[in-house]
Amino acid sequence: MHIGIDARMYGSKQGGLGRYIQQLIKHLEKTDTKHNFVIFLRQENWHEYEPANHNFKKVLADIPWYGWREQLLLPKIIKKEKINLMHFPHWNIPIFYNQPFVVTIHDLLLLHYPTRKASTLSPISYFLKNIAFRFALCHAIKKSKNIITPCKFTKNDILKHFDVPAKKINAVHLGISNFQIDSLPTDKQDSNSTKITKKYSITKPYILYVGVAYPHKNLEGLMRAWKIFEEKYNDNYQLILAGKKNYFYKQLIQDKQLQNKDIIFTDFVPDNELPELYKNASLYAFPSFYEGFGLPPLEAMSYDIPIASSDRSCLPEILQNAAIYFNPEKPEEIAKILHYLLTDIATRDRLITNGRQLIKKYSWDNTAKRTLEIYQDSV
Incomplete structure (x- = not known):
């Protein structure tokens, strides 16, 4: 099986999400030699990751998060790699991506705190962003094969706000980084x-x-x-x-x-x-x-x-x-x-x-x- 991971937010500079992607890939390399993994990175974190196993390779997907390029160009890059299953570690899945995928939803922050204080955008831009977020989140929940959450709280939060079978949501705790x-x-x-x-x-x-x-x-x-x-x-x-x-x-x-x-x-x-x-x-x-x-x-x-x-x-x-x-x-x-x-x-x-x-x-x-x-x- 060819598994793709959207690692455009890879690395500790991207906060908790970046560290999650970094550590998940690192430990998948230790765990799995059976499947082939394709790690999609941006130019800014390209040199932060080097495959440690023969069944892992990296591919440049230098496309910013959100925006039209993510919607139109990212699916084409993924398609070239003949991916059987894609893992998006964030809810921003291209709407036109119609192949099997798994999504990690860490929280429903924008649902609970839809405040412009959390953004540098203008009021109109933030309003449009919030609409886009809700649409993208619904798309991710509906179309994904499975949903991963980092805790039971987020799983229950999704079940409370969306019509989705409980068996589709998997609470998987994260780990603790070893800084050696x-x-x-x-x-x-x-x-x-x-x-x-x-x-x-x-x-x-x-x-x-x-x-x-x-x-x-x-x-x-x-x-x-x-x-x-x-x-x-x-x-x-x-x-x-x-x-x-x-x-x-x-x-x-x-x-x-x-x-x-x-x-x-x-x-x-x-x-x-x-x-x-x-x-x-x-x-x-x-x-x-x-x-x-x-x-x-x-x-x-x-x-x-x-x-x-x-x-x-x-x-x-x-x-x-x-x-x-x-x-x-x-x-x-x-x-x-x-x-x-x-x-x-x-x-x-x-x-x-x-x-x-x-x-x-x-x-x-x-x-x-x-x-x-x-x-x-x-x-």
């Missing part, structure tokens, strides 16, 4: 830690957030909570916000009401530096209103970092008893939980112990094996 910090000699770890501390102007113990700054991530709420935290509880910490400085991060940086000398915006942090940021953090904060899975808190958990998390969407399902939860709409409550987790040693130890057990459930090998079963069931 253990492979570094101790002296190099210490040296690397010092360099990174200096690079990002870290001068105090810190609370960490890793990810993008879209409005639903609620970094504005976390920053408002930070002001309360410093005034009421402790001003001997820094808040490190690690993510590419896109439009939404820049909006936060420019907001004078949120400005604070102890809030550090790192910009994009490469994978070889993330381990040091994780392992030296005092606490990981995840204030999101809505998630399809939530990889960063699990990655932090793998470094024995206690987690303070929003109680919304899939997060209680994924983080279970290895996090303390707060209402993300209440900055005072967030500040109180941050202080509690920094000072209550027994709770910190309990969360770390629970986290060590929990992360054993989340394996990219298992993700790849389960996904392969879905491929085989789809043709």
Whole structure:
């Protein structure tokens, strides 16, 4: 069987979706030698992936996401490769693609948060985009052979809003990335830690957030909570916000009401530096209103970092008893939980112990094996 994977969003620079595609392909290479895989990439991530097995090859599909070129030209590129089953790891499937495919739907974010604050488009353009999203999502759900979701929450969300058989939707948990910090000699770890501390102007113990700054991530709420935290509880910490400085991060940086000398915006942090940021953090904060899975808190958990998390969407399902939860709409409550987790040693130890057990459930090998079963069931 010839299986195609749309990897135009491949790589950690594309956030959680890019990391999902990257790790899925990496572990499919470990798992499968029977089928032939064609990995479709853009020019910008072409050199980030090199096939490790003889049954994997890459093909250039330098077509932007969304837009008319994706609709008209991408199907032609796929057709040339004689694909039996295509995997689209996002809902933007070309309407004119009429061959068998599997789709991963990570969340229904635009259905729940149809706000123009989450876009740089004009009101008219955003209105049209929202209509196109709903049409594309319905098309993906209706025409796909199988649907993959990263959690039961998203599966149930789809069942609630769309007329689709439950057996067609497969909840497949993601895995936790291994950044290979253990492979570094101790002296190099210490040296690397010092360099990174200096690079990002870290001068105090810190609370960490890793990810993008879209409005639903609620970094504005976390920053408002930070002001309360410093005034009421402790001003001997820094808040490190690690993510590419896109439009939404820049909006936060420019907001004078949120400005604070102890809030550090790192910009994009490469994978070889993330381990040091994780392992030296005092606490990981995840204030999101809505998630399809939530990889960063699990990655932090793998470094024995206690987690303070929003109680919304899939997060209680994924983080279970290895996090303390707060209402993300209440900055005072967030500040109180941050202080509690920094000072209550027994709770910190309990969360770390629970986290060590929990992360054993989340394996990219298992993700790849389960996904392969879905491929085989789809043709």
